[in-house]
Amino acid sequence: MQHIWPIGGGKGGSGKSFLVSNLGVWLAMQGKKTLMVDVDLGAANLHTLVNIPYPEKCLSDFINKKVDTLDETIIETSTDNLYLISGANNNLDASNLVYSQKIRVLRAITKLPYEYILLDVGAGTSFNTIDFYMISDYGVFVSTPEPTSIENVYRLIRSVYFRKIRQMLNQQDFKSIIEQAGVLCKESSIDYLSAIPFLIKDREPETGKIIELMLQNIQYRLVLNQHRKRDNPNLGFLMCKMVKKYLGIKMEFVGNIHFDERIHDAVRKKVSFISRYPYTQAASDIRELCNKMLLISSQDSIAGDEHVQVHHL
């Protein structure tokens, strides 16, 4: 069974790449065959975090058709069971990926024989970022407890959700639904985004049902990184509650990762933080939230939901 976790967040520097590399190491240490894919093509870092300064192959080799299959771009890391597709050496402007290229990459990713595939999707809400959330119902969103970061994460969640719905409708229907939603939310306090599924169902019960089912399968996760003592430990929990209440999106808070100066040291020395400093609070936070996510995934696999994601491609 393959699990794809796109990991992103609205802001650079919040710790997405750091989290991906440490989750990767931790999953691999538990004997899970894990692949990290750096799709943050404009700001690829993962290779550096796992101390591979000069990756000899990378994702753009596949995009450029230098190689035929995506698995030819996979490199081994120094950790057993942990593999990487690097985003380095990318001379393409990431946002210039045409639709067919993107689809090719996404499809190829879903076919790779790894138990866990972590996608470092980078910051921003550009078209590309959102695309990588389309192949999984288990998107992970990383924020810090700062309002700037929170603002961007909310924006990203909305965009991802919006896109999920949009890809199910034709352009014309979508446009008129959007207009209708605009009118509705002016009249009442209902959120624009949460009104859309209802409007669709009203208009086209069949499509509405399908979309409803699709949305029900979504199970996002929120991580708050760089948590400091004076931050409210419940912040993430309450954020998820907001997202559920007003947007109707299921999102589970999987934990805070404490701020720790030693993370900077680990990055500087290009060593894995979780292996170098296993007894710190931050390392224990990462292990705990990883286990939590594993638990959610395993429950969902039992329910057999995981494969729904791939049809929409």
Added chain:
Amino acid sequence: MKPLEKQNYYEILEISPNATQFEIRSAYKTALYIYDNGSPVSYSFFSKDERKNILVLLEEAFLTLINDQTRSEYNRKLVEEGVLDEETLYGDDYKKPIPIIDLKRSKVSTSRKTTSGSIESGRESHHIMSKLLALDVITGSDLRKMRMLLGVPLEHIAEYTKVRINLLRCIEEDRFEELPSMFHLKSFLRSYIDYFKLDPGPFVDRYMKRIID
């Protein structure tokens, strides 16, 4: 999701209809933490106006529910509108007769979910209750007030007394002419009072006083 302005105060504060005062206070505190202007939780989530509306509604909800009197009026409104039924409001333990006398030792207010756990409001209802008990003449609406104060649904009295609820309603609404006879009135009244473990004699007399006059 129901738009906020269509939700009732309990839904707005995300508490159950039989929440204690403590629960109401802490729900309000949490809500303020979430929706307040400077809150990181809802930062960028709402427009300025939306946030203002939410805060106004929250305050309204809090002020109404935290006060026993306004709360019971509000509850009655919800029951009349069919939004709540009396059962959910008071839970099962209300089917048993309620000894009023215990109120003085403020037992009722702790064993009850509707009236608060706080001593002040226990005192307040005790105060109103003593005034009722001291009345020279008692009307149906006094009885009703007493019942509401103790948070007892009429159904429970009907069940206990085996008197049909619309007949009990006639008593509370002083429509005695609709009762079969004066004898019935007295006997129903006696059972009604008995539910509260009060001595029916003086009550019946004080109620009947008006009719006889």
